Amino acid sequence: MRPTRSSSTTRTAKVSVAAGLAASLFALAGCSSSTTASSGGALKGNVRILANITPVLTKAYYQGLVAPFVKSHPGVTVTIESPSGTDVQSTLQQELVSGSAPDIVASNLDLVVAPQMTDFPDAAWVTSTPLSDSNKVDGKIWQVATGEQNQSLVYYNETAFQKAGISTPPKSLADFTADLGKLQAAGYVGLQTAGEWVTGAQFSMMANPALLGGDPNWYTERNAKKVAFAGSAYDTYLKAYAxxxxxxxxxxxSVGEKYQDSIDNFLAGKSGMYIMGNWLNASVDSAKNLPFKVGVFPTPTVDGSVPKQMSGQAQPYSILKSSKHQALDLALVQYLVSDKTAVTTSLKSEGNFRAGYSYPGTALDAAVGSIVNSTPGSVNGTAGPGVNAGFGNELNTVVQSLYTGQSADQAAAKLDAWWDANAGQ
Incomplete structure (x- = not known):
């Protein structure tokens, strides 16, 4: 019998690694195609969705997801749009400036864009979505998600571990570092990474449980200048990374590689370990003739204790205030986050979780579920209350600077300087 993924294991937190939008763009909301209603009150119109396109969440995936809704609503069409910039956040910035904003955004967004989004109603279908309270602004929900992801995970090549003489996955940062050396000596890339957004995201997946695990208000205290990145857990992990x-x-x-390159290299058996969220399960499970078995373990902690998981909303949706057909947008989003078939399809696509839902899964799904069950809790990441807009993007830049010769001390100092310059944004 194949293992079943149960989403009773959900935790609470929110993370995004995308860069924030400048506040000056908020007044530049664009226009969208209008919606008309027939005499019978049926919704009609074209909905433009700017979606987070990934190796798993393709245009075809989103088109298939909305197809039943479109079929049951004659006169409704849905256009799935890929980011034209480096990511959804930068594309949204460009479209706000040009006056061509979409109707719906299917991606995690920074809190800074909340004023541009329609507040969702205080309805059961809204408040029952995963982590619906995690990124409220002024008590209002502006983003609803289909599921929840867990991100502080290390996937590893079991064959590489055997050849390198590693009998058990490392738990402490020191053991992790030692095992990287063993893998390198055995002819493997120790840790698979990439450029784009991957570098900073992997760092936060690993370091945030240490930074925030014992002090969830660390970012707020940083705003009050009671703490600093220099001398913090970030400093420790920056030194290890360097x-x-x-x-x-x-x-x-490595920073010259793209995200898809990093997946391909890991699945080709070229690297020993790969830090990534549970959405990697789908890529592993769909790989043909995989030359090794993939295992997974929690990201290492300094002392080897069991870490909290950094987790966040999976496949969330927001509606632009500038959209000319709010009723249709709302009906479509409600369908995507509450219809049983649509939600289950979404959860299965990336191996995500949601309370009250289960579906047939793989051995890798079960392994991630076991990690989630044993974690002592969860943490926020590079977005959320107390985090300055754009921090995820800055962290990515700073971590990548380690590859060009900047020291860990300089990197931590740069984070502190950036934070002080952007406080309150």
């Missing part, structure tokens, strides 16, 4: 680059366990040209 050491991995210096030793060659993480190749210096």
């Amino acid at each position: 050491g991995w680059i210096a030793s060659g366990a993480v190749p210096k040209n």
Whole structure:
């Protein structure tokens, strides 16, 4: 019998690694195609969805997801749009400036864009969505999600571990570093990473449980200048990361690779470990003739204790205030986050969780579920209350600077300088 993923294991938190929008753009909301209603009150019109397109969440995926809704609403069409910039956030910025904003955004967004989004009603279908309270603004929900992701995970090549003489997955940061060296000596890339958004995201998945695990209000305290990145858990992990680059366990040209490259390299058996969220399960499970078995374990902690998981909303939706057909937008989003078939399809696509839902899963799904069951809790990430807009993007830039010779101390100082310059934004 195949293992079943049960979403009774959900935790609470919110994370985004996308960059924020400038406040000056908020007044530049664009126009959308209008919606008309027939005499019978039926909704009609074209809905433009700017979607987070990934190797798993393709245009075809979204088109299939909305197809039943479109079929049951004659006169309704849905256009799925890919980001034209580096990500959804930057594309939304461009479209707000040009006056061509979409109707719905299917992606995690920074809190800074909340004023541009329609507040969702205080209805059961809204408040029952995963982590609906995690990123409220002024008590209002502006983003609803289909499921929940867990992100502080390390996927590993079991064959590589055997050849490197590693009998059990590392728990402490010191053991993790030692195992990177063993993998390198065995002919593997120790830690698979990439450029684009991946570098900073992997760092936050690993370091945030340490930074926020014992002090969930750390960011708020940073705003009050009671703490600093220098000397914090971030400093510890930056020093470790810089050491991995210096030793060659993480190749210096890694930032030149794209996200898909990093997946392909790991699945080709070229690397020993790969830090990524549970959405990687879908890529692993769909791989043909995989030359090794993939295992998974929690990201390492400094002392080897069981870490909290950094987790966040999965496949969320927001509605632009500028949209000319709010009723249709709302009906479509309600369908996507509350229809049983649509929700189950969404959860299965990336191996996500949601209370009250279960579906047939793989051994890797079960392994992630076991990690979630045993974690002592969860943490927020690079977005959420107390986090300055754009921090995820800055963290990504700073971590990538380690590849070009900046020291860990300089990187931590740069984060502190950026935070002080952007306080309150």
